[in-house]
Amino acid sequence: MSSTGVPQDSSPEYRDAVAYLYGRINYERLSAQSFTHSDFKLQRMRRLLDLVGSPEATIPVIHVAGTKGKGSTSTMSAAMLQAAGYRVGLYTSPHLNRFEERFLVDGECATEAEVVELVDAVRRAELAMGDEGERLTFFELTTAMAWLHFQRRQVRIAVLEVGLGGRLDSTNLCHPLTTIISSISRDHMKLLGETLASIAREKAGIAKRGVQMLSGVTPRDAVEAIRESCSRAEAPLWEIGREIEVRNVRLSTTVETVLPHYEFDLSSPNGAIDNVAVPLAGRHQVENAALAVTAVTGLQPHGFSVDADAVHRGLRNARLPLRLEILRRAPLVIVDAAHNDASMEAVRDTIRGLPASRKTLVFASSKDKETARILEIAAPAFDRILVTQYLSNPRAVPPEELLVLARQFSSRETILAASPLEAWQRIQVDAQPQDLVCVTGSFFLAAEFRDLLVSPTDPTGTPCER
Structure with a gap:
């Protein structure tokens, strides 16, 4: 495996496609001092998506932001939707080994041939954009590729994890059915602000009019900032500890491991589900699971049915490396x-x-x-x-x-x-x-x-x- 995650037996076309992507500006490889807010512009991303056929307009989404926990929440949400019988796209970052891990369909990566076709599509769009296309970043290109891949694979719904912040993130051109903010704490302060309130406002930039937002945020200043942002956006807000009630948290008796896993009972305006077993270790994963369950069980008005059995089966199958x-x-x-x-x-x-x-x-x-x-x-x-x-x-x-x-x-x-x-x-x-x-x-x-x-x-x- 090469440093860019390319297997030695990959085709020349695939190698060229990956080299093209890694040749773009990649803020995951730059210190925060290397870029500012002005480097993040949704107009450029919108133009790119228009040129590849606006795939984002065809795919309903659960959109997940948060300082920590957003990857776990996204993964659990996708697993439960898949268990309910839907074809699900999952977009997360960064990746471990191969960048195709960022956009999965029912837990599977795109083939090398599909990657070559996706890169060809965004390359043609870049050329059509002229000078603006030369400034397209690795994350913008891979986000567009994810949407295009999900459209081509005919996913029924996608779960998108925000890359950085929320308001100006490339994923924020989606059409969500539900938005989630898992947590707020200190990270990326140079870009998002030095206070928890300013960080919360940036992440709450994913709020959309009439779209349900779920929040697991606890710091008071951040909670108030999210409430204000949702009020301005006219987005209904449910919070853990208010509309979403996590009860009877206890150590799991169903997961056999030396690490502590938890179970809990959940109630929300969607109804009650007992004995929710969290597949990821640590007490902090309880709230992430509660948000994910509330999100997927709240999709019924949009034509998705995720019952208690799908919740339990989906969570049993959820896996996420590098989380304890x-x-x-x-x-x-x-x-x-x-x-x-x-x-x-x-x-x-x-x-x-x-x-x-x-x-x-x-x-x-x-x-x-x-x-x-x-x-x-x-x-x-x-x-x-x-x-x-x-x-x-x-x-x-x-x-x-x-x-x-x-x-x-x-x-x-x-x-x-x-x-x-x-x-x-x-x-x-x-x-x-x-x-x-x-x-x-x-x-x-x-x-x-x-x-x-x-x-x-x-x-x-x-x-x-x-």
């Missing part, structure tokens, strides 16, 4: 994509509750994150810290800087490893079966570490690899 994912059991190796303060608190709280002889943190971070704050949150839960850097993206904080921070926040053993591989080799030197290793701080670190330990043919692999 177990890679090994002796020692216990867990990877998580946490990269801001709130998500790291969720990881820390889960790890603290697990028994282990020794707990080791493998940590890397990105230059545009609040690295010191994130590491300060995590450090007290661990007996040892290995700092490193991911190699697949230029945004990594040098591990020498992380080592200084680690020694500020922990008086225990701190070690520098030049790469995820070196970190894993160091762990193996003295690992005991009862040890615990948690790899977190960055999506890119978690993904690279996963590649070290999971075979592409493993049944838990990503959709394009199974």
Whole structure:
């Protein structure tokens, strides 16, 4: 597999298509200091979609924003809709290995031939746009490709995860049946604002007149900002703790794993569903599941029927790598994509509750994150810290800087490893079966570490690899 996720036996046409996409501006590979709000313009995206036939106009959508939890909420929503018998498109970002993971139909990736055809379509549109086309970004192109793929595969409904923010995100040209904001916490402040209220207003930019919005947001300032935004947009709003009631949260008796999974009972204006079993580990996933269930069961007025049986079956089948994912059991190796303060608190709280002889943190971070704050949150839960850097993206904080921070926040053993591989080799030197290793701080670190330990043919692999 190449650094761009292209298998060695891929066709020349496919290689050329992927090279074209990776040759575009990709804000996932740039620090936040490299771009501003002015770089995000929906007019350019609208023109691109017009030129490929406006596929977004034909596909009903559940649109999901949020600082954390939006990927989990999107994945669970799609799984339940699929269990109800609908052909479902799912658009998420970033990807682990191959970019086709971003747009799935019923959990399956596009073929290489389909990718070539999709890239040909957006390439022709780019040429027709002239100078404006040259400024099209990787995310804009892949978003258009996703819509076009969903249209060609005749999906009945799509679930779209916002890439960044909401108001100016490329996905915000969709026609949603329901919108969701999973949570608000500190991330991407340079673009979205320094306060939780300003971040909330940007994410609430996905609100549409007459379209139901669901919110799992809890900080008071952010809640008020979302309420004001929905009022201005004339979008009805249901919130967890008000219209959406999560009751009787308890540890699951149906999921057999060392990590805590939860069940709960749910009631909303859509009705009540008991014994909702959350497929993803951690107490923080309860609210994400509640939003997803409320979203899909609320689609009946739009011609979609998702009953309690489909809810339960869909959640049982939902899978999402890098969310408190177990890679090994002796020692216990867990990877998580946490990269801001709130998500790291969720990881820390889960790890603290697990028994282990020794707990080791493998940590890397990105230059545009609040690295010191994130590491300060995590450090007290661990007996040892290995700092490193991911190699697949230029945004990594040098591990020498992380080592200084680690020694500020922990008086225990701190070690520098030049790469995820070196970190894993160091762990193996003295690992005991009862040890615990948690790899977190960055999506890119978690993904690279996963590649070290999971075979592409493993049944838990990503959709394009199974």
